[in-house]
Amino acid sequence: MLERTHLEILTAIKEHGTLTKAADALHLTQSALSHSIKKLEAQLNTAIWEKKGRELRLTAAGECIQSLAIRVLPHFSHTELLLDQIANGESGSLRIGMECHPCYHWLLRVIEPYLSRWPSVDIDVKQEFQFGALGALQNFEIDVLITPDPLFTPDIQYTPVFGYEHMLVVSRFHPLANHAWVAPEELINEVLFSYPVEPQRLDIFSQFLTPAKCTVRKHKIIETTEIMLQMVAAGRGVCALPGWLVEQYSKTMPIKSVRFGEHGIDKQIYIGTRKHEEQIDYLNDFITQAQHART
Structure with a gap:
């Protein structure tokens, strides 16, 4: 048939x-x-x-x-690729999907030693996903998914990599710069810069502003971290980023991080893989190195 x-x-x-x-x-x-x-x-x-x-x-x-x-x-295509690699004595390929825009800087520190350990493994990083990479992982378009917002399904295994605190980023000269934490209503007159992600999937909205029935004066999209932080440093608005990333940039830029609310927003980065591929050595080693990479 x-x-x-x-x-x-x-x-x-x-x-x-x-x-x-x-x-x-x-x-x-x-x-x-x-x-x-x-x-x-x-x-x-x-x-x-x-x-x-x-x-x-x-x-x-x-x-x-x-x-x-x-x-x-x-x-079919994925299995044929693996079989071809086995026949030619190659280790394989690792296609990484990124749903964490700022994690690219952290990923570079993972990939550098990984390439040395696995010289026969080809690596490709795809960043065009905007919270839609789960389908790509399930459909064999990527092999690894790096995300702070896992969508748990029976066929996908998520491994926690590292935790961090999501922080508000302001200019060093902003009125909020010396606050220990910020309340939702203190942002209603602010311009918010963010990556091109749906507002309902942004933690500053879903975990902070929306539950308090607040919003910002204006929401602008910026695709690159560096430009976003330049705008914040110039006093043009605020943004929300992982605390470890803000700490790195604050060494050379006039920016500061402020906690969201009295208790903050705690997050975790996960690596998602297909469950039936746990036995692949080079994939498991990537996860291990990612867990030990310092932010």
């Missing part, structure tokens, strides 16, 4: 729209591609696609198969 070839064909049709382009993408002849689907249609006794001019459109049955392809084909 269903074979991997069918999944690849329907995925190519969905992506390219025409038989010609799909055949070219799969390095097959149009007749071979068409024959394969006609044979499947005969077995299933239902149409898989229908022609609309020069384009092909998947039927309900075709969409159902293509939905399966989205879930299954990445597993």
Whole structure:
């Protein structure tokens, strides 16, 4: 019945729209591609696609198969990559997804010694995820997820790496700079800078402002840590970052960190991996080194 070839064909049709382009993408002849689907249609006794001019459109049955392809084909590709690496005597590859923007500075201290210990392991770091990397981990697009906000699921194992306190960052000359802690209502006239993350997933909102039914005067997005802190140092607004990162930058910039509320906001960085891959040595060693890397 269903074979991997069918999944690849329907995925190519969905992506390219025409038989010609799909055949070219799969390095097959149009007749071979068409024959394969006609044979499947005969077995299933239902149409898989229908022609609309020069384009092909998947039927309900075709969409159902293509939905399966989205879930299954990445597993094939990942396993084939591992098998190819084994056959060629290579250790593997480690694709790291980052949901923690400021953790990039910490990650550099992990990767440097790791590359020396594992010279045959290729590393790729993907930072484009905005709290959407869990799906990428489940779909084999990445191998490791670094996040301060784990979404626990049965198929993912999260390992705590290090804890820290989330802090408000202000200019050294800001009225709040000498406060031991800040109350939510003291930020209502402030401009808040943050990374491009949904407000409901930002701790300053979810754990501090929103429960107190407060907000800031203006919320602006800045993608880079350095520019964000330059803006804060210039008195243009405030931001929220891990305390260890603020401590590093405060050595060269006129900024200070202030606790959120009397008790603060405690956070933890986790590394997420797929549960059935705990036996991979180079992956486990990455977690071990990450746990021992100093912030």
